[in-house]
Amino acid sequence: MTISLSHTRKELEGDLKITGSKSESNRLLILQALFPEIEIENLSNSDDSKVMQMALEKHSGTIDIHHAGTAMRFLTAYFASRENNEVVLTGSKRMKERPIRLLVEALREMGADIEYMKDDGFPPLKINGKKLGAKSVKLQANVSSQYVSALMLIAPSLPNGLEIILHGKITSTPYILMTLEIMKHAGIEGKLEGNCVKIEPVKELTSKSIAVESDWSSASYFYSLAAISDRAEIRLSNYRETSRQGDCCLSSIYRNFGVETTFEKNSIVLKKGHKKRAKRLSEDLANSPDIAQTIAVTCLALNMECNLTGLHTLKIKETDRLQALKTEIEKFGAKVAITSDSLRLFPVGKLNENVRIATYNDHRMAMAFAPLALRVPLEIEDAGVVSKSYPDFWKDFSKLGIESSEIE
Ligand SMILES: O=C(O)C1=C[C@@H](OP(=O)(O)O)[C@@H](O)[C@H](O)C1
Ligand SMILES: C=C(OP(=O)(O)O)C(=O)O
Numbered sequence: 001m002t003i004s005l006s007h008t009r010k011e012l013e014g015d016l017k018i019t020g021s022k023s024e025s026n027r028l029l030i031l032q033a034l035f036p037e038i039e040i041e042n043l044s045n046s047d048d049s050k051v052m053q054m055a056l057e058k059h060s061g062t063i064d065i066h067h068a069g070t071a072m073r074f075l076t077a078y079f080a081s082r083e084n085n086e087v088v089l090t091g092s093k094r095m096k097e098r099p100i101r102l103l104v105e106a107l108r109e110m111g112a113d114i115e116y117m118k119d120d121g122f123p124p125l126k127i128n129g130k131k132l133g134a135k136s137v138k139l140q141a142n143v144s145s146q147y148v149s150a151l152m153l154i155a156p157s158l159p160n161g162l163e164i165i166l167h168g169k170i171t172s173t174p175y176i177l178m179t180l181e182i183m184k185h186a187g188i189e190g191k192l193e194g195n196c197v198k199i200e201p202v203k204e205l206t207s208k209s210i211a212v213e214s215d216w217s218s219a220s221y222f223y224s225l226a227a228i229s230d231r232a233e234i235r236l237s238n239y240r241e242t243s244r245q246g247d248c249c250l251s252s253i254y255r256n257f258g259v260e261t262t263f264e265k266n267s268i269v270l271k272k273g274h275k276k277r278a279k280r281l282s283e284d285l286a287n288s289p290d291i292a293q294t295i296a297v298t299c300l301a302l303n304m305e306c307n308l309t310g311l312h313t314l315k316i317k318e319t320d321r322l323q324a325l326k327t328e329i330e331k332f333g334a335k336v337a338i339t340s341d342s343l344r345l346f347p348v349g350k351l352n353e354n355v356r357i358a359t360y361n362d363h364r365m366a367m368a369f370a371p372l373a374l375r376v377p378l379e380i381e382d383a384g385v386v387s388k389s390y391p392d393f394w395k396d397f398s399k400l401g402i403e404s405s406e407i408e
Contacts, residue, residue: 002356002408003383003394005373007401012232014400018219020044020212021245022389023175026052026070027153027182028210030078034157035202038186039209042238046389055089062088067095067318067361067388070146072123076103077150080112081157085129088117094361096123098316102140103147106164110134135160141195142168144313148197149179155199156188164197171313174246174287181244185210214238216247217364218390219268220294223250224371225400226272227257228301234400237267246288253291256281257298279304286310289317293368296325296345300334301375303347312341318388319360328369331355332376351376363388373402 025044032038033056043049048068055063055075059082065071072091079087090096101121104114113128132154141148148164155162170176176197180190186208189200219236226232239248241263251261251268258275261268281299285292285308292311299306314321322343326336332355335346351372356379359365363386370393372378383404386393394404 001383001406002379002381003404004377004379004407005370005402005404006377007374007403009401010230010374012225012229012234012400015235016222016396016399017237018214018396019046019390019392021215022046022048023070023178024182024212024244025049026068026074027149027179028212029053029056030074030153031183031186033078034154035186035205037205037207039207041209041211042214043212044215044389045391047387047391048389058087059085060087062090065089065091065095067092069095069098069144069317072098073100073103073144073146073150074153076100076114076125076127077107077154079127079129080107080114081132081154082129083131086127087129088124088126090124092361094318098122099143100125102143103150106137106139106147106151107132110137132158133160134158134162136163136165138165138167140168141166141170143171144316145170145172145175148176152176152179152183152190152197152199155190156183156202159201161199161201166195166197170195171286172246172289178244178246182210213240213243213245215389216243216245216250217290218367218393220247220250220291221367221371221393221397222400223254223259223270224294224298224301224368225374225402226259226270227254227277227298228371228374229272232259232270232272234270235264235267236270239263239266239268247291249288250291253283253295257302277302277304281306283308284310286312289313290364292343293321293325293364296329296343297368297372299345300329300332300347300351301372303349305347306345307342308344309342311343315340318362319365321362321364324358324360324362324365328357328365331357353377354379356381359383359385361385363390367393370397370402379407
């Protein structure tokens with residue numbers, strides 16, 4: 001489905017409830033499968049969390065996790081450590097290109113029985129679950145933090161817990177801290193000190209209901225809308241002032257665009273008035289890679305030069321996001337220079353109209369470009385792709401007065 005987007009007003013007002021964080025949800029679903037004493041509130045309604053729930057009901061056969069990176073990585077560790085489970089974990093065409101070797105090697109070092117069914121280092125995987133007895137394991141941590149979280153999540157169910165020694169420069173660190181915080185909240189003891197994560201073994205937990213905070217990465221698209229608007233007051237729930245999600249750094253980054261955030265009870269209120277904004281933006285996003293696309297498009301809309309660094313993980317996500325951003329942003333007439341870990345945007349002033357955005361099976365390509373409709377009419381291909389993390393995105397977007405119509 002291709003949609004065309006245009007705006008009716010540049011002053012935005014609205015009140016939205018955003019679905020639960022898919023990252024928090026998918027961690028809690030694994031923990032709940034290991035410790036049924038855990039109850040989850042405000043679970044994400046994303047495809048990635050639905051696929052995780054479906055997978056955790058199975059003990060054998062082929063499990064297709066589609067595009068869900070966390071599901072692929074967390075379930076590899078989960079099934080490898082479950083005795084008498086024999087599964088094939090597979091995914092979309094893109095998932096078969098997303099590397100998993102470092103995690104598989106670490107699990108094999110712990111005694112796991114995992115085979116590559118096609119290309120070495122990539123899904124699909126044949127996993128023959130076994131009791132894993134290792135106490136300590138080494139893991140390279142500069143490619144994806146999801147490998148680290150995957151091992152952390154199964155660690156409390158192992159007889160000795162687990163010490164994970166991280167090598168290389170740790171990437172996407174807030175996601176490792178999120179895993180740790182959620183586990184601690186559930187009653188599991190653990191710590192990250194220097195390059196060593198240590199998780200204690202647990203037999204049983206006290207029953208506990210844990211609430212998932214709404215998704216901060218999803219909030220980024222409303223930050224972008226507010227930044228591009230003339231005036232905005234958008235209220236989003238349910239958020240906390242002290243979040244476990246690294247993408248809460250949006251509240252400070254978007255001050256550069258004149259958007260102020262206030263916390264009121266369980267909501268954040270994004271306000272854009274007549275505050276001055278920065279002339280250019282420089283940000284290292286190694287801790288929050290999922291908001292890189294949103295920020296680049298906000299800069300495009302506001303004619304702001306930007307230099308985004310720390311983007312080395314973007315090329316192994318749902319698509320090569322650096323290349324995809326360059327291709328799509330340049331359709332508007334701007335210039336983009338990319339390296340393997342950075343993106344520089346040189347804006348043009350007047351943007352080309354009625355550009356058709358390709359989304360490359362990447363939910364964030366569709367959602368990141370959508371706010372640009374406040375500046376120019378545009379079209380977005382395969383708009384349903386948003387369901388990976390935010391199925392109600394277009395519905396919520398229209399509540400703020402952005403009109404979309406299906407054209408194909
Ligand atoms: O653990 C998680 O929930 C995630 C970790 C990050 O991946 P990397 O660690 O691969 O950067 C992030 O991009 C992804 O959307 C979710
Ligand atoms: C990279 C993402 O997800 P995953 O790696 O879990 O597929 C994302 O949601 O932006």
